[in-house]
Amino acid sequence: xxxxxxxxxxxxxxxxxxxxxxxxxxxxxxxxxxxxxxxxxxxxxxxxxxxxxxxxxxxxxxxxxxxxxxxxxxxxxxxxxxxxxxxxxxxxxxxxxxxxxxxxxxxxxxxxxxxxxxxxxxxxxxxxxxxxxxxxxxxxxxxxxxxxxxxxxxxxxxxxxxxxxxxxxxxxxxxxxxxxxxxxxxxxxxxxxxxxxxxxxxxxxxxxxxxxxxxxxxxxxxxxxxxxxxxxxxxxxxxxxxxxxxxxxxxxxxxxxxxxxxxxxxxxxxxxxxxxxxxxxxxxxxxxxxxxxxxxxxxxxxxxxxxxxxxxxxxxxxxxxxxxxxxx
Amino acid sequence: xxxxxxxxxxxxxxxxxxxxxxxxxxxxxxxxxxxxxxxxxxxxxxxxxxxxxxxxxxxxxxxxxxxxxxxxxxxxxxxxxxxxxxxxxxxxxxxxxxxxxxxxxxxxxxxxxxxxxxxxxxxxxxxxxxxxxxxxxxxxxxxxxxxxxxxxxxxxxxxxxxxxxxxxxxxxxxxxxxxxxxxxxxxxxxxxxxxxxxxxxxxxxxxxxxxxxxxxxxxxxxxxxxxxxxxxxxxxxxxxxxxxxxxxxxxxxxxxxxxxxxx
Numbered sequence: 001x002x003x004x005x006x007x008x009x010x011x012x013x014x015x016x017x018x019x020x021x022x023x024x025x026x027x028x029x030x031x032x033x034x035x036x037x038x039x040x041x042x043x044x045x046x047x048x049x050x051x052x053x054x055x056x057x058x059x060x061x062x063x064x065x066x067x068x069x070x071x072x073x074x075x076x077x078x079x080x081x082x083x084x085x086x087x088x089x090x091x092x093x094x095x096x097x098x099x100x101x102x103x104x105x106x107x108x109x110x111x112x113x114x115x116x117x118x119x120x121x122x123x124x125x126x127x128x129x130x131x132x133x134x135x136x137x138x139x140x141x142x143x144x145x146x147x148x149x150x151x152x153x154x155x156x157x158x159x160x161x162x163x164x165x166x167x168x169x170x171x172x173x174x175x176x177x178x179x180x181x182x183x184x185x186x187x188x189x190x191x192x193x194x195x196x197x198x199x200x201x202x203x204x205x206x207x208x209x210x211x212x213x214x215x216x217x218x219x220x221x222x223x224x225x226x227x228x229x230x231x232x233x234x235x236x237x238x239x240x241x242x243x244x245x246x247x248x249x250x251x252x253x254x255x256x257x258x259x260x261x262x263x264x265x266x267x268x269x270x271x272x273x274x275x276x277x278x279x280x281x282x283x284x285x286x287x288x289x290x291x292x293x294x295x296x297x298x299x300x301x302x303x304x305x306x307x308x309x310x311x312x313x314x315x316x317x318x319x320x321x322x323x324x325x326x327x328x
Numbered sequence: 329x330x331x332x333x334x335x336x337x338x339x340x341x342x343x344x345x346x347x348x349x350x351x352x353x354x355x356x357x358x359x360x361x362x363x364x365x366x367x368x369x370x371x372x373x374x375x376x377x378x379x380x381x382x383x384x385x386x387x388x389x390x391x392x393x394x395x396x397x398x399x400x401x402x403x404x405x406x407x408x409x410x411x412x413x414x415x416x417x418x419x420x421x422x423x424x425x426x427x428x429x430x431x432x433x434x435x436x437x438x439x440x441x442x443x444x445x446x447x448x449x450x451x452x453x454x455x456x457x458x459x460x461x462x463x464x465x466x467x468x469x470x471x472x473x474x475x476x477x478x479x480x481x482x483x484x485x486x487x488x489x490x491x492x493x494x495x496x497x498x499x500x501x502x503x504x505x506x507x508x509x510x511x512x513x514x515x516x517x518x519x520x521x522x523x524x525x526x527x528x529x530x531x532x533x534x535x536x537x538x539x540x541x542x543x544x545x546x547x548x549x550x551x552x553x554x555x556x557x558x559x560x561x562x563x564x565x566x567x568x569x570x571x572x573x574x575x576x577x578x579x580x581x582x583x584x585x586x587x588x589x590x591x
Binding site for chain 1: 330331333334335337338341342345415416417418419421422423424425426517584586
């Protein structure tokens with residue numbers, strides 16, 4: 001029984017076209033030109049309890065819109081979303097008790113007051129029982145490293161610190177599902193890394209299902225068991241991470257450094273990507289060509305100084321999926 | 329109730345963060361009372377009474393109206409508009425508290441904070457500084473207390489109704505000013521409705537605005553009492569019922585229109 005079931009979800013917005021310049025603004029004022037944008041155009045998927053689902057897509061793909069339907073903020077134009085058995089946009093408050101959310105671009109913290117006050121406020125908003133509050137606060141202090149942040153006014157916290165408080169705020173009421181909409185946006189490398197560890201920990205320790213909308217591929221690689229890719233309001237790919245890697249065939253990239261200049265190697269199944277001078281880059285399809293044979297051929301071609309074999313990076317695969325719109 | 333207490337606590341602390349602003353506000357309130365006193369004293373020079381209201385009563389009316397104005401300044405429309413503009417409406421709708429209810433709670437908390445930081449200074453300035461004599465004319469009755477409470481609810485309903493327009497127009501800053509002028513004029517906040525020409529007075533009595541300022545202030549200066557006061561309070565109640573029905577309808581439609589762009 002899936003925890004979240006989304007069926008043929010559609011959300012259309014009517015927007016007024018704006019033109020450049022003052023004349024354009026005036027024209028839009030008098031005779032506005034409207035157009036309908038299909039932010040979601042028939043999306044279906046399901047999420048099982050305990051999963052960390054990566055929900056990815058380029059800017060404007062419809063990630064946030066989906067999350068806003070699932071959190072009950074937006075009412076879909078057509079289709080249905082079921083979260084734990086009820087429609088979030090019809091049972092907003094009931095749904096709100098079961099979910100936690102962090103919108104990376106919007107803060108819920110009280111800007112001028114110490115971070116602890118915002119958490120205390122959340123306790124009253126969600127009517128969190130004392131024992132649950134204490135237990136979760138203890139957990140957040142330990143795992144999210146909140147201890148020394150709590151007494152500082154939010155305005156002096158760094159972005160990374162603020163995001164930690166936001167996540168703590170989202171899980172104080174022990175939600176079943178945690179929606180994270182670009183939680184690592186704008187963080188530095190260390191900050192992103194720490195945040196990912198925290199999300200993983202929350203998922204493991206509490207068994208909270210996490211829906212992670214992002215366009216940071218590293219988030220996906222480090223965290224997600226399953227990935228859904230949407231683009232222009234349509235679902236273009238769904239599966240686990242391994243399958244995504246293999247989505248474009250089981251290719252490997254071989255980079256060789258020769259001691260001297262060597263003629264490009266000619267072999268069936270071996271595609272030379274760049275073979276200038278001493279450094280050669282080849283792509284091979286590991287399903288049809290034996291890697292071992294290729295390595296032997298390379299060793300015979302000249303003296304090999306350095307050699308590396310890499311699986312294609314996920315980012316490349318996703319880029320291809322974006323540009324092609326869908327997979328064959 | 330817990331929510332109200334928490335909101336109140338945080339709003340207090342936010343207000344107290346700006347001590348300078350607080351000090352300036354107190355000073356401004358004292359000055360406002362001075363100005364009202366000077367203005368109406370000047371206007372009443374050479375007259376004993378206008379439309380049955382003498383100078384002392386008028387000063388009492390003006391000061392009370394100002395204090396009532398602070399009490400009723402709940403900024404609900406601005407809150408709603410800001411939530412829509414910044415997109416924070418998303419965060420509001422995804423909470424386990426109904427948005428209109430949380431708006432009301434926030435307004436009440438805001439009023440209590442205002443009461444301590446602004447109304448008390450007003451009252452002290454008013455009582456100590458000038459109108460010891462004028463205050464003698466004040467009639468504090470049960471009807472007054474009830475009608476002020478009803479004024480508060482009415483004001484909240486107006487603001488929710490008006491604020492809901494932002495779901496359609498996306499911007500209401502200009503409309504709020506317009507609403508404010510019409511309401512201040514026809515509610516008797518600036519000038520008692522008794523000063524109006526007869527036809528305008530009757531028109532004002534048909535509009536819903538008079539129930540906000542005119543009713544409690546008239547009860548306070550003793551212009552209406554007894555069964556008249558009961559009637560006026562009854563009319564306030566009727567307006568509350570009508571407006572809350574409309575607000576409910578409008579709100580339901582508004583919330584379906586929520587659009588949140590860009591993240």
